[in-house]
Every structure is written in C-alpha cells, then in structure tokens.
Amino acid sequence: MHFSSVPILFAQMTTPDDIVREAARLQRNYEFLSYGLTVAWVILVIYVLMMVSRERKLKREIAHLKAMLADRQKS
Amino acid sequence: MNEKSGWGNNVLYLLGVAAIVILIRDINVIARLPNEAQQGAIFKIIFFHVPVAFVAMTAAAVALVASVLFLITRNFRYDALAVAVTEVGLAFLAANLVTGSIWGHVIWGEWWAWDARLTSALVCWILYAAYLMLRRAVEEPTQRATFAAVWSIFSFIDVPIVIFSIKWWRTQHPQPVFWGGGSFPRDWLVIWLWNILAMMLLGAVMTVVRLRQENDQRELDSLRRTAHAM
Numbered sequence: 346m347h348f349s350s351v352p353i354l355f356a357q358m359t360t361p362d363d364i365v366r367e368a369a370r371l372q373r374n375y376e377f378l379s380y381g382l383t384v385a386w387v388i389l390v391i392y393v394l395m396m397v398s399r400e401r402k403l404k405r406e407i408a409h410l411k412a413m414l415a416d417r418q419k420s
Numbered sequence: 421m422n423e424k425s426g427w428g429n430n431v432l433y434l435l436g437v438a439a440i441v442i443l444i445r446d447i448n449v450i451a452r453l454p455n456e457a458q459q460g461a462i463f464k465i466i467f468f469h470v471p472v473a474f475v476a477m478t479a480a481a482v483a484l485v486a487s488v489l490f491l492i493t494r495n496f497r498y499d500a501l502a503v504a505v506t507e508v509g510l511a512f513l514a515a516n517l518v519t520g521s522i523w524g525h526v527i528w529g530e531w532w533a534w535d536a537r538l539t540s541a542l543v544c545w546i547l548y549a550a551y552l553m554l555r556r557a558v559e560e561p562t563q564r565a566t567f568a569a570v571w572s573i574f575s576f577i578d579v580p581i582v583i584f585s586i587k588w589w590r591t592q593h594p595q596p597v598f599w600g601g602g603s604f605p606r607d608w609l610v611i612w613l614w615n616i617l618a619m620m621l622l623g624a625v626m627t628v629v630r631l632r633q634e635n636d637q638r639e640l641d642s643l644r645r646t647a648h649a650m
Contacts, residue, residue, distance in 0.1 A: 374460040374526060381465045381522040382447070385472065385515040389622075392511040396629055403636040410643040417650050 436625040442618035446611055453608065462526045466597070467612055469519040471619035472512045477579060479509025479623065480548070484576040487569035499565035500634035501627075502572055503555060508626045510548050512619070517541060520593075528592060536585035537593035544582050547575035561641075 446467065456463035482505045490498035520538070525531045532538065551571050558564035586593055597604060604612060 371455070371460055374455070374462040377522055377526045378461050378465055381462075381519045382468060384518045384522065385468050388515045388518065389511060392508075393626070396626070396633065400629075400633055400636075403633060403640060407636060407640050407643065410640065410647055414643065414647060414650070417647075 432625055432628055435621055439618045439621035439625065442614055443622070446615050446618065449611055453611075459527060462523060465519055465523050467615050468619075469516060469523060470596075470612070471616040472519070473516040474616050475619050475623040476509045476513035476516055477583065478620070479505045479512065479627070480544070480576055480579045482627075483509065483548075483572050484579075487572040490565060490569045491573075494562075496561070496565060496638070499569065500631055500638070502569065503552070504627050504630035504634055506548050506551055506572065507630055508623055510545065510552070511626075512623060513541070513545050513548070517545060524592075533592040535591040535593055536589040537582065537591045540578055540582045540585050544575070544578045547571075547578055551575060 450464050450467050453464065455461045483502045486498045486502035486505065489495070490502065517538075520541075521531050524533060524538075551568060554571055555564055555568050558567055585591060586595055595601070
C-alpha cells in the first residue's frame with residue numbers, strides 16, 4: 346500500500362484539468378466512504394433497535410402471564 | 421432483578437459503551453489519516469469492512485461449535501447460543517456485504533461482481549438467514565433445535581470457501597492486505613486492530629443480550645404452557 350497526502354498528489358498534477366479531475370475523484374471518494382460508514386452503522390443500529398423492541402415485548406408478555414397466573418391461583 | 425444480574429447488566433452496558441467509544445474515537449482518527457495513493461479516501465472503508473467480516477466469521481465458528489455441542493449434549497443452552505450468535509453474525513455480515521459493494525462501486529465501477537468471494541459471502545448470508553427462517557417454521561422445540569443445529573453445521577461449509585476463495589480462484593476481489601503480501605503503516609495497523617477489538621466487543625455484547633432474550637423466550641413458553649394447563 347502506498348500512502349500520500351492530498352497536497353503531494355496535487356503537486357504532481359501538470360494541468361488545471363488534472364487538478365479538477367483529481368479534486369472530483371477525491372470528493373467522490375469521500376462521499377462514498379461516508380455512505381459506506383453510514384450504511385454499516387444504520388444496519389447495526391436497526392438490529393439493536395429490533396432487539397430492544399423484542400426485549401420490551403418479551404418482558405411485557407412475561408409480566409402479563411405472571412400476573413394472570415397469580416390471579417388464577419388466588420381465585 | 422437480583423444483585424448478580426444487576427451487576428452483570430452494568431458490566432454488559434459498560435462493555436457496549438467502551439466498544440462504541442473506541443469506534444467513535446477511531447472514526448475521528450481515521451478521518452485525519454492520509455489517503456491511500458491509488459484508491460484515495462475510499463480505501464479507509466477497510467477499517468470497517470474487514471472488522472465486521474471478522475465478527476461475522478467468528479460468529480459462524482461459534483455457531484458451529486454450539487450446534488455440535490447441542491447435538492452431543494441436547495442442552496438447550498447451546499441451541500440458544502447458536503441462534504443468538506447467528507443472528508448477530510448475520511447483521512455484521514450484512515454490513516460487510518454493503519460496505520464491500522460501496523467500495524467495489526468506487527474502485528471497480530460496479531456495485532457487484534459475481535466472483536467467488538462475493539458470491540460465497542452472499543451465499544453464506546442466505547444460508548444463515550435460512551437457518552433463522554427454519555427455526556420459525558418448526559414448532560416443536562427439540563425438533564427445531566435439532567434441525568437448526570444440523571443446518572448450522574451444513575452452512576459452515578461455506579465459511580472456509582468465503583475465507584479462502586481469494587486464494588483458490590482468481591477473483592475480482594483483491595488479495596487481503598497482510599495475507600496477500602501487503603502491509604500497513606504502523607499507525608494504520610494499530611487503529612485497524614483497535615477497530616477489530618471494538619467490533620468483536622460489540623458483537624459479543626449483542627450476542628449476550630440476544631442470548632438473554634432466548635432465555636426470556638423459554639420462560640415465556642413455559643408460562644404459556646402452565647397457563648394452558650390450568
């Protein structure tokens with residue numbers, strides 16, 4: 346892998362067109378990098394929210410059934 | 421809630437928060453790293469694309485072990501672990517596929533390539549999604565756990581294919597950075613390893629939370645049976 350900073354890249358450009366093209370490529374790269382990271386996080390957050398919702402539903406149903414069974418035992 | 425489970429909850433939340441703090445810190449550090457010379461900024465997606473794959477493949481391995489142990493011991497705790505870890509692994513594998521697709525779109529000019537690595541990873545996702553669907557389709561708990569364990573073992577056959585496909589066949593997907601003869605600068609490597617640790621931690625916390633839900637589900641099923649019997 347080779348790593349370089351943006352100013353060095355621009356310094357190697359010969360014409361203004363090259364600079365414009367490289368700037369557009371960089372912009373596009375950052376754009377898609379942000380899409381990638383956002384989508385990865387959104388998938389994980391959606392899964393966590395699904396787990397939270399399932400947890401609440403389970404707790405509610407358990408509490409309801411326990412209360413119902415306690416009532417039946419009393420009567 | 422007893423004292424022990426309350427303490428366990430605190431540790432669990434603490435680990436989850438620690439994982440998220442590490443990841444947020446890393447995003448901040450990664451943003452300030454220089455771009456890779458040939459691919460540019462998009463190369464930095466490797467800091468997430470590979471760690472989520474690590475979690476997904478580890479989850480598949482844990483599911484395999486838990487499924488084998490269930491078939492040997494018939495202990496439902498192993499079945500619960502298998503389903504919990506499979507579900508979490510599936511979410512991470514989805515993140516891996518999507519980040520890979522976005523990376524491919526920038527570098528290859530296409531969202532998807534039907535090469536051995538991408539196809540086997542997609543098949544892997546479908547196999548484990550089918551595992552969860554199979555569980556929903558079978559009502560009787562012992563039969564459900566047995567069928568699911570056998571399916572999980574069968575599904576794992578695809579995991580080595582996903583991992584070694586880039587070595588066995590010529591693929592559009594590139595060779596891995598380390599295993600393919602490349603290297604990272606030291607600071608990149610450190611952040612990358614921290615990200616793997618954080619993702620693993622996050623995956624482990626999510627698995628434990630999901631495992632508790634399986635236990636709650638079993639309690640609920642037991643209460644339902646008692647209610648019907650009364």
